Amino acid sequence: MHDLPARLPGAQRNLLLKHLPEPRMLCTMRSVKLLPGTAFFTGRRSFAAGVSKEAEPLKKLVYISQSNDVFTNLALEDWLYKQGDFKNSRALLLWRNSPCVVVGRHQNPWVEANADFCAEKRIPIARRNSGGGTVYHDLGNLNCTFFTSRDEYDRKANLEMIRTAVWDTYGLDLVVNKRDDIEWRGQKVSGTAAKLGRDVAYHHCTVLVHSDRSMLQKALRTGGVKGGYESKATISVPAKTACLREAEPSARVSDVMNAIGRVFLQNPIEDKHGNTVPSEAGGYQLLNPSDYWFPGLGSTRRDLASWDWVYGKTPNFSFSRTYSLPKAHNAGNNPQEHGIASVTVTLHVTNGMVTETEIKENDSFSQTGGSDLMHISALKGQRFTEHLLDAAVQRTVSAAMNAYPRGSSGNHRAFSPGPRLTQRSLIMESERNHDPMDREYVNSILTCA
């Protein structure tokens, strides 16, 4: 029973599902507010015995989500966090997702994720409720969520369980570092984040078993193309990653899942003073995260997948980009003045929407012929993307070029509108000049959690 593979044959799965309560029972308990979560998953017995809480041993349960959808799994985690009662029980939720990028609660997805790459590969970007930095998930990555009461929240102890499980299974000696990441030979195999509420807390972490690291690198903006963004949002600390399979070719997610579950159920629980607390292993349960089993889950999922949450919850920020544009007409008679004018445009973004536009005329927009700034001020009230600004600048320049006839001057090529002036000819200096190894920049990201 304890050695349950992640994917069960149908009959066995059905057998396990019998251990879940009847959905009607869920509803009844919700309505009388006796609910919550974990206790009643174990059935009537422990619920009825819930009166004499002091004497009862702490119940430990391992849940395995049957969904691979990031929004559904985040909704399930949130459901357990909000509805669960972990006064007298602890739960470990094991889950994994199809390829996706997950940013921390107070992060900027435009800074953290490579939006173009994600769109092209149809990799969804999600925002979780916990703190910390951005991670990439795929089916080769296992996520573990440890639910406890707020007072019993202990990240180090949880990470130690994972360390033990990997040691027991593969004999790999992992190290838990100061930032609560798990490393193998100095490379990160697991990242941690947590959510602390009034009564309940959860700590979740990733375990890279055999993720596609080239996808990970492309999907995240790890290389420092973060230039131009200014905000108080927390910034991810880039780290070299490794997968367990690189150290142990036979590593499989299902085995790691079993091993962590087993250690969680078997390990004794200690209180703050180091005394062992009586506990009881409740076993494994497969969860089918649907509205049927978890009332309200569907609407939480919808909220988590909405633009308003993923992008709209971004801490206020400003984005500046410097464009090098061809100089315009009034320089026409003097060939010395032909060339490039530099213009910096800044967008101020609140709740993901452009609220203010600002043009720093380093070399005057008018020199480029872009005196009509309508296209840029028209961005106010629109949902922010980097391309939005590029397109507006391009429109401004194109409009100017159409307004002036092809001059007799020598720079008539720079004037000619149409395909020649494509996105590529707008040199983005903010990106080009941003050296990722710049000391100040590295320091600034290291000081963030």
Add this chain to the structure above:
Amino acid sequence: MTHNLVCVRRIFASIIQTKSLGRLQEQRRSFTASSFLAARLFTPKHEWVDIDGKIGTVGISDHAQQSLGDIVYCQLPNAGQELSQSGECGALESVKAASEVYSPVSGKVIEKNSACEDSPGLINTSCYGEGWLFKIELAKPEETKELMSEEKYLEFLATQE
């Protein structure tokens, strides 16, 4: 050799003991002194509210600040927002953990401390001073009866350890 080690350990233990005792006494002294100046009230979840007429200033306690560690992000309720007692009203992020902030009283937010949003470290360095979180106009002044005085809060903290 072992004897020496034991001795060293004992000496260290006694130093640590005296130090922590001293700190505790100091803390008590400072708390008693300040309680004449401000009637700061505490919740069991480590928020405080300092009431002046109908206006309460809210923050988190020194204990909460210490257990959170370095705060790197601070999200506060906006002016005009209506809060209920014990309702979620913001979040503090420290070393990868997002902690919810709860309002100790019901009422309408009249001001948030933008300085904290700009430099969240203020909450660590001055949780009872510059690191206050928001000001609220009390809707139900009677709610404050459920809160603890500083002295009671300290006693409560002692029982939690």
